[in-house]
Amino acid sequence: MQNRIKSSLGEIKNIHSLAMCAVLVALYVAIDTASVYVTPTMQLTFSFLVLGLLGYRFGHFTGTLAALACDLIAYVIRPAGPLHLGFTLSTMLTVLVFAIFLYEKPLRVWRVIASKTVVNIGVNIALNTYWLSNLYGKAYIVLLLERVVKNIALLPVEIVLLWLVLKAFERIMQNMEHRK
Secondary structure, eight states, X not given: OHHHHXXXXXXXXXXXXXXHHHHHHHHHHHHHHTOEEEETTEEEOSTHHHHHHHHHHHIIIIIHHHHHHHHHHHHHHSOOSSOOHXXXXXXXXXXXXXXXXXXXXXXXXXXXXXXXXXXXXIIIIIIHHHHHHHHHOOOHHHHHHHHHHHHHHHHHHHHHHXXXXXXXXXXXXXXXXXXX
């Protein structure tokens, strides 16, 4: 684990990695601005795919730092209510969870299932519901039901999408390595 954190820290010094991070941050912002708010407290988005890529490719340190940039830049471009740094923390924790399960490890289905499940239950349901409760003054338990239903219902679809994106990214990275 300590070696993986050091490796992630080293990514920040690599120009190629920084450029790829910048592209992924821009992609996150683009996808996030295309998200749809079903209710003021529930949104449908595919930005989790970019967060998964950040955790998978850049790890604990660089990926989490890029997640900070993702959230703050997306907020500046398309503010959706008042700035709440709790959601920024959630974005960073999402990448951290993906990094713990995926960074510098063989890509396996069980790792994708485990990481996305932890993100949906721990971050999306538990933590983000708490932030929304604080932000809108609604009871946590009232918000919890709709968020549990949404996150559990979408979990299988999100796992499949994340797996497909990560596998495609893995192939792209392998092809880039062979060209060197």
